[in-house]
Amino acid sequence: xxxxxxxxxxxxxxxxxxxxxxxxxxxxxxxxxxxxxxxxxxxxxxxxxxxxxxxxxxxxxxxxxxxxxxxxxxxxxxxxxxxxxxxxxxxxxxxxxxxxxxxxxxxxxxxxxxxxxxxxxxxxxxxxxxxxxxxxxxxxxxxxxxxxxxxxxxxxxxxxxxxxxxxxxxxxxxxxxxxxxxxxxxxxxxxxxxxxxxxxxxxxxxxxxxxxxxxxxxxxxxxxxxxxxxxxxxxxxxxxxxxxxxxxxxxxxxxxxxxxxxxxxxxxxxxxxxxxxxxxxxxxxxxxxxxxxxxxxxxxxxxxxxxxxxxxxxxxxxxxxxxxxxxxxxxxxxxxxxx
Amino acid sequence: xxxxxxxxxxxxxxxxxxxxxxxxxxxxxxxxxxxxxxxxxxxxxxxxxxxxxxxxxxxxxxxxxxxxxxxxxxxxxxxxxxxxxxxxxxxxxxxxxxxxxxxxxxxxxxxxxxxxxxxxxxxxxxxxxxxxxxxxxxxxxxxxxxxxxxxxxxxxxxxxxxxxxxxxxxxxxxxxxxxxxxxxxxxxxxxxxxxxxxxxxxxxxxxxxxxxxxxxxxxxxxxxxxxxxxxxxxxxxxxxxxxxxxxxxxxxxxxxxxxxxxxxxxxxxxxxxxxxxxxxxxxxxxxxxxxxxxxxxxxxxxxxxxxxxxxxxxxxxxxxxxxxxxxxxxxxxxxxxxxxxxxxxxxxxxxxxxx
Amino acid sequence: xxxxxxxxxxxxxxxxxxxxxxxxxxxxxxxxxxxxxxxxxxxxxxxxxxxxxxxxxxxxxxxxxxxxxxxxxxxxxxxxxxxxxxxxxxxxxxxxxxxxxxxxxxxxxxxxxxxxxxxxxxxxxxxxxxxxxxxxxxxxxxxxxxxxxxxxxxxxxxxxxxxxxxxxxxxxxxxxxxxxxxxxxxxxxxxxxxxxxxxxxxxxxxxxxxxxxxxxxxxxxxxxxxxxxxxxxxxxxxxxxxxxxxxxxxxxxxxxxxxxxxxxxxxxxxxxxxxxxxxxxxxxxxxxxxxxxxxxxxxxxxxxx
Numbered sequence: 001x002x003x004x005x006x007x008x009x010x011x012x013x014x015x016x017x018x019x020x021x022x023x024x025x026x027x028x029x030x031x032x033x034x035x036x037x038x039x040x041x042x043x044x045x046x047x048x049x050x051x052x053x054x055x056x057x058x059x060x061x062x063x064x065x066x067x068x069x070x071x072x073x074x075x076x077x078x079x080x081x082x083x084x085x086x087x088x089x090x091x092x093x094x095x096x097x098x099x100x101x102x103x104x105x106x107x108x109x110x111x112x113x114x115x116x117x118x119x120x121x122x123x124x125x126x127x128x129x130x131x132x133x134x135x136x137x138x139x140x141x142x143x144x145x146x147x148x149x150x151x152x153x154x155x156x157x158x159x160x161x162x163x164x165x166x167x168x169x170x171x172x173x174x175x176x177x178x179x180x181x182x183x184x185x186x187x188x189x190x191x192x193x194x195x196x197x198x199x200x201x202x203x204x205x206x207x208x209x210x211x212x213x214x215x216x217x218x219x220x221x222x223x224x225x226x227x228x229x230x231x232x233x234x235x236x237x238x239x240x241x242x243x244x245x246x247x248x249x250x251x252x253x254x255x256x257x258x259x260x261x262x263x264x265x266x267x268x269x270x271x272x273x274x275x276x277x278x279x280x281x282x283x284x285x286x287x288x289x290x291x292x293x294x295x296x297x298x299x300x301x302x303x304x305x306x307x308x309x310x311x312x313x314x315x316x317x318x319x320x321x322x323x324x325x326x327x328x329x330x331x332x333x334x335x336x337x338x339x
Numbered sequence: 340x341x342x343x344x345x346x347x348x349x350x351x352x353x354x355x356x357x358x359x360x361x362x363x364x365x366x367x368x369x370x371x372x373x374x375x376x377x378x379x380x381x382x383x384x385x386x387x388x389x390x391x392x393x394x395x396x397x398x399x400x401x402x403x404x405x406x407x408x409x410x411x412x413x414x415x416x417x418x419x420x421x422x423x424x425x426x427x428x429x430x431x432x433x434x435x436x437x438x439x440x441x442x443x444x445x446x447x448x449x450x451x452x453x454x455x456x457x458x459x460x461x462x463x464x465x466x467x468x469x470x471x472x473x474x475x476x477x478x479x480x481x482x483x484x485x486x487x488x489x490x491x492x493x494x495x496x497x498x499x500x501x502x503x504x505x506x507x508x509x510x511x512x513x514x515x516x517x518x519x520x521x522x523x524x525x526x527x528x529x530x531x532x533x534x535x536x537x538x539x540x541x542x543x544x545x546x547x548x549x550x551x552x553x554x555x556x557x558x559x560x561x562x563x564x565x566x567x568x569x570x571x572x573x574x575x576x577x578x579x580x581x582x583x584x585x586x587x588x589x590x591x592x593x594x595x596x597x598x599x600x601x602x603x604x605x606x607x608x609x610x611x612x613x614x615x616x617x618x619x620x621x622x623x624x625x626x627x628x629x630x631x632x633x634x635x636x637x638x639x640x641x642x643x644x645x646x647x648x649x650x651x652x653x654x655x656x657x658x659x660x661x662x663x664x665x666x667x668x669x670x671x672x673x674x675x676x677x678x679x680x681x682x683x684x685x686x687x688x689x690x691x692x693x694x
Numbered sequence: 695x696x697x698x699x700x701x702x703x704x705x706x707x708x709x710x711x712x713x714x715x716x717x718x719x720x721x722x723x724x725x726x727x728x729x730x731x732x733x734x735x736x737x738x739x740x741x742x743x744x745x746x747x748x749x750x751x752x753x754x755x756x757x758x759x760x761x762x763x764x765x766x767x768x769x770x771x772x773x774x775x776x777x778x779x780x781x782x783x784x785x786x787x788x789x790x791x792x793x794x795x796x797x798x799x800x801x802x803x804x805x806x807x808x809x810x811x812x813x814x815x816x817x818x819x820x821x822x823x824x825x826x827x828x829x830x831x832x833x834x835x836x837x838x839x840x841x842x843x844x845x846x847x848x849x850x851x852x853x854x855x856x857x858x859x860x861x862x863x864x865x866x867x868x869x870x871x872x873x874x875x876x877x878x879x880x881x882x883x884x885x886x887x888x889x890x891x892x893x894x895x896x897x898x899x900x901x902x903x904x905x906x907x908x909x910x911x912x913x914x915x916x917x918x919x920x921x922x923x924x925x926x927x928x929x930x931x932x933x934x935x936x937x938x939x940x941x942x943x944x945x946x947x948x949x950x951x952x953x954x955x956x957x958x959x960x961x962x963x964x965x966x967x968x969x970x971x972x973x974x975x976x977x978x979x980x981x982x983x984x985x986x987x988x989x990x991x992x993x994x995x996x997x998x999x
Contacts, residue, residue, distance in 0.1 A: 085817075241711055317819045
């Protein structure tokens with residue numbers, strides 16, 4: 001119909017995924033060099049162009065099985081490559097000290113009964129909950145500021161057809177590349193001038209420099225994917241440009257907006273340099289600086305609690321991010337497509 | 340019910356010019372055109388001829404580079420779309436996918452700040468008029484193509500506009516549905532009596548729907564007239580060949596072009612002798628289409644030998660075979676003459692039959 | 695009845711209808727914000743690099759090129775500069791290769807894909823300070839499970855000192871960077887992969903092209919712009935990052951794994967010599983600028999795609 005499909009669809013998994021399965025498979029079955037010719041036979045047969053005789057059909061079936069095994073093997077290797085440190089963190093978090101600090105003990109199993117003490121310690125004896133709350137608080141405010149700034153800017157660049165929209169969009173994107181390591185010294189001076197040092201407000205003020213540029217870029221992509229007809233229809237239907245934006249465009253861009261919220265929050269939660277440079281009192285710290293400083297006392301590392309904190313923080317963020325991964329990918333691509 | 344909205348206004352454009360890219364592209368190049376009140380005016384032309392730009396300029400979605408747009412006798416240049424009292428149906432129908440059919444229909448009324456109860460009443464009225472009263476709770480994606488068109492029309496109707504602007508509303512429908520939808524559109528307009536400007540590249544739609552047709556090419560207006568006039572008396576070779584399927588045959592002769600419609604090129608014996616202009620037709624191919632015979636061949640004797648098409652209705656029984664030459668003829672009064680250089684219509688002349 | 699009589703309540707053209715006006719109003723807050731908190735601090739950073747400002751003495755005095763001269767005469771600075779390039783170059787290469795492979799796996803269809811994607815995303819979505827601490831323990835000089843495994847396999851006799859021996863320090867830092875940024879590169883490359891029209895791939899299959907041929911004649915050329923973007927992201931994020939080095943080695947006992955960003959932090963905040971810290975950080979800029987221009991070019995090419 002109206003081409004009014006939601007933007008999320010573009011990144012759906014159904015599409016190219018299926019057609020690439022066999023590709024990853026050929027990769028896996030190790031026949032690197034010979035992959036070409038044999039692959040051709042298999043492909044043609046699979047498409048039913050050539051009536052397969054029994055022998056080649058059987059060969060194709062075997063090939064197919066190997067291909068599937070290959071895909072799964074690769075997937076498992078990839079997952080292990082990325083997640084092993086976290087799996088090991090989970091094991092470590094429940095270990096007794098005596099179990100942990102014995103070089104002869106197998107580090108991957110419980111040589112002594114597991115204990116939840118160190119995990120509980122995190123909540124009862126440290127400011128971990130405080131850090132989490134600070135992170136959420138800073139994150140929520142930063143996300144709100146980011147949307148308030150980036151959504152109108154993205155609409156302006158994506159839809160209002162100004163001649164300068166192109167290079168302005170690229171310029172804003174480049175700001176994302178100016179790193180905290182270049183700015184933190186002068187920004188910490190600025191924060192001091194404003195009297196915001198040692199307060200979470202300093203982070204609320206500064207973090208949008210990281211989130212706004214990339215959010216503008218992503219939102220431009222989502223907005224471009226919404227058919228122009230829709231807002232023109234709203235304007236013909238009696239709304240002003242602003243009215244059409246608020247009532248017809250913004251609701252349709254909602255999935256994209258959610259993806260941007262998740263992305264901005266992830267960036268905020270991960271930031272380290274500004275948090276380290278601007279805020280020192282424990283009560284004002286966020287997770288990324290609070291956990292390392294609070295649970296490392298000089299040379300004494302509270303290993304189990306540190307590992308527990310890492311996992312507790314990592315899992316929910318990755319979980320939510322994964323929910324929106326397809327939309328995020330779609331937005332990244334669409335931002336690059338000329339309208 | 341002649342005109343339930345109670346009003347109809349003429350639409351007029353004067354010397355309208357629309358340029359893009361700082362004047363490098365002229366999408367609309369000095370068009371002046373006026374519709375009567377309550378008229379069904381079709382803008383017809385190939386893609387890129389500027390017809391959609393013209394429509395969007397009338398709607399206020401584009402600002403003209405030069406010239407004026409008038410609705411109901413008032414200049415509306417500079418007014419935003421919402422202030423023009425127009426309704427537009429887009430090619431895609433542009434239904435709001437997140438709203439129900441009812442919410443779609445009342446959306447323009449909300450903009451006017453109409454009370455909720457009154458809105459619902461008007462939405463029901465519009466929905467009943469289009470026979471979609473049972474669909475009000477559906478979402479657009481649950482509707483068929485024809486139903487979507489009706490929802491779009493109901494949404495256009497509900498605010499009782501002075502003018503309907505329709506931008507190729509049938510092009511998203513499959514061929515079967517298109518015929519019925521076209522019929523519905525025509526009946527709908529006759530019922531409500533609102534001035535309608537309809538854009539299409541499909542001459543069948545244009546001929547079937549329009550009270551008058553305005554033919555555009557390269558941003559310029561080529562001809563305006565009733566379907567019959569545009570078909571029978573094309574103003575130039577562009578209109579002659581753009582309208583009609585197969586198009587008008589054009590045969591070069593002494594710096595001019597002699598034009599005649601395929602259905603007027605008939606075996607000599609079925610053309611009245613008094614007004615007969617003979618043509619020798621070397622036939623090389625035949626097609627049978629819906630009972631008609633389309634005869635492809637090279638015509639000589641009326642001008643330079645030229646490839647032409649003859650369309651013989653089922654009532655003409657003369658046996659024709661490929662590879663042979665036959666005596667065909669055209670009635671003299673059906674011949675149209677054009678200047679070969681400019682393509683403009685030229686004075687008729689008398690052509691003596693060679694045999 | 696007239697359309698232009700203004701009888702309609704929204705009859706007049708208001709500011710909310712003027713695209714040119716709206717375009718600026720919508721954009722201005724972002725621009726003002728970015729100028730105030732990125733452009734101005736950037737200018738300030740340049741000014742600080744030419745000053746003797748310290749934490750103890752914040753008054754501004756112009757000292758010319760003195761800070762830069764001190765840097766150039768400082769072996770630690772040269773060490774950091776060299777390390778920065780080494781880390782960036784090696785990491786970028788590995789990130790792109792692994793990212794591409796990972797992206798191909800992630801767009802394939804298989805059961806449990808959701809779980810695999812979740813696990814793969816973990817390194818990138820976890821706050822870098824925390825994930826680096828997990829590595830700190832994995833690479834511990836005494837209790838490292840990696841060493842334990844290697845010992846059990848009989849590959850080594852004594853523990854490797856992952857974070858204490860200069861060469862291994864570098865290996866460790868690079869490994870953590872690669873591990874952390876590969877998922878981001880994979881996501882970017884995935885964006886390029888899903889943007890390839892499916893017909894192209896299918897047409898090539900019907901034409902009899904095998905996996906490798908399709909990979910190198912269709913997939914890679916068409917995704918080259920995004921692969922370039924992924925490479926530059928990887929490079930810039932490695933180039934400017936100090937967290938991994940700071941948490942893992944604090945630059946190393948002999949500054950053996952010091953990088954420009956961490957050295958700037960150590961001098962500027964830790965040592966309190968703001969002027970010198972700024973002058974060190976400023977060395978990042980010309981290289982970033984070059985990278986930015988490279989990104990601009992590949993983005994241009996991507997738009998042509």
